[in-house]
Amino acid sequence: MDRGKWLILVSxxxxxxxxxxxxxxxxxxxxxxxxxxxxxxxxxxLGLHRAAVAQYMRxxxxxxxxxxxxxxxxxxxxxxxxxxxxxxxxxxxVFMMVGxxxxxxxxxxxxxxxxxxxxxxxxxxxxxxxxxxxxxxxxKQGFDLGRAKISxxxxxxxxxxxxxxxxxxxxxxxxxxxxADGGPLFxxxxxxxxxxxxxxxxxxxxxIVGFLAQRTRLCLSGGIRDFILIRDNTLLxxxxxxxxxxxxxxxxxxxxxxxxxxxxxxxxxxxxxFLGLYLxxxxxxxxxxxxFTPADSVRSG
Amino acid sequence: xxxxxxxxxSCPIPVIKTKKLIDQGLAEIQIVGDSAVSKxxxxxxxxxxxxxxxxxxxxxxxxxxxxxx
Numbered sequence: 001m002d003r004g005k006w007l008i009l010v011s012x013x014x015x016x017x018x019x020x021x022x023x024x025x026x027x028x029x030x031x032x033x034x035x036x037x038x039x040x041x042x043x044x045x046l047g048l049h050r051a052a053v054a055q056y057m058r059x060x061x062x063x064x065x066x067x068x069x070x071x072x073x074x075x076x077x078x079x080x081x082x083x084x085x086x087x088x089x090x091x092x093x094v095f096m097m098v099g100x101x102x103x104x105x106x107x108x109x110x111x112x113x114x115x116x117x118x119x120x121x122x123x124x125x126x127x128x129x130x131x132x133x134x135x136x137x138x139x140k141q142g143f144d145l146g147r148a149k150i151s152x153x154x155x156x157x158x159x160x161x162x163x164x165x166x167x168x169x170x171x172x173x174x175x176x177x178x179x180a181d182g183g184p185l186f187x188x189x190x191x192x193x194x195x196x197x198x199x200x201x202x203x204x205x206x207x208i209v210g211f212l213a214q215r216t217r218l219c220l221s222g223g224i225r226d227f228i229l230i231r232d233n234t235l236l237x238x239x240x241x242x243x244x245x246x247x248x249x250x251x252x253x254x255x256x257x258x259x260x261x262x263x264x265x266x267x268x269x270x271x272x273x274f275l276g277l278y279l280x281x282x283x284x285x286x287x288x289x290x291x292f293t294p295a296d297s298v299r300s301g
Numbered sequence: 302x303x304x305x306x307x308x309x310x311s312c313p314i315p316v317i318k319t320k321k322l323i324d325q326g327l328a329e330i331q332i333v334g335d336s337a338v339s340k341x342x343x344x345x346x347x348x349x350x351x352x353x354x355x356x357x358x359x360x361x362x363x364x365x366x367x368x369x370x
Contacts, residue, residue, distance in 0.1 A: 147309030
């Protein structure tokens with residue numbers, strides 16, 4: 001194996017280990033690091049939805065965006081772009097999120113759930129693979145979001161990192177704008193939203209994962225896509241790394257429990273698990289990546 | 302020599318466009334692009350298909366390569 005492949009495999013191992021460590025430090029089970037779940041919690045913390053069990057200003061996402069943005073800036077890869085099929089991208093993003101939340105996790109959590117022994121996640125993986133396959137079919141037929149333009153000002157791409165810094169400020173300050181209603185920021189008193197590691201650990205984990213993801217271009221839909229399209233397994237190795245890293249630590253910490261029933265923050269409706277991640281795989285492939293790239297505007301890829 | 306412009310396109314579109322030309326059996330293709338990721342991906346594809354890659358312009362966000370068989 002060449003250096004790039006080792007790099008991505010080791011990055012995967014580190015990310016898997018970080019995720020399980022975050023569970024150990026207080027994050028929800030099999031949800032040490034989940035992009036979709038945590039963005040949902042942030043939306044909840046801002047009061048954009050009022051599901052009382054899923055509200056927390058997740059520092060992992062803040063760290064992820066800042067970490068990858070800083071990495072791109074320092075590597076000279078940072079460019080603000082925009083203007084290609086914006087509305088279509090927006091709606092595909094919405095549907096990607098719907099799919100992920102039906103399954104109860106993004107592809108990253110799918111891997112983490114499998115590493116925790118959750119067989120339902122295997123059903124989801126099959127859906128995801130088929131979804132990516134469908135997306136590749138459309139790409140081969142000529143689906144194309146068109147050319148993005150380089151922004152005349154680099155400031156556009158800094159909006160997301162700036163927003164994340166603002167969120168971090170709110171979190172650290174503990175601002176409550178509307179005390180009568182309890183928020184925003186809203187914080188779950190029970191359920192997954194109430195379970196979280198200390199802010200410093202979560203933020204640090206996010207920064208590290210953001211750095212690794214930006215360096216290695218880690219992407220699960222990209223991994224399956226590249227394998228189908230050009231038989232390249234580089235990106236897949238990253239996710240094999242995550243699986244092994246998380247599996248080893250899950251077993252070491254006694255968190256591993258195999259089966260369909262009684263899995264944490266999961267359901268056993270096979271059809272919806274399958275279709276949920278099918279939708280994520282399809283939209284991710286058409287968009288060019290999974291929600292691991294939470295701010296398309298930040299990442300350059 | 303066939304020319305291909307993948308500027309402004311996000312992966313995997315540059316790779317797919319390159320592969321279409323490779324599948325047509327072209328021996329020499331000139332490709333221009335503007336993202337570091339597409340440079341890596343396109344040259345990886347070209348090498349895996351047995352082409353040699355020569356970078357004419359090799360900057361992070363502005364590159365031009367010739368691939369030959």
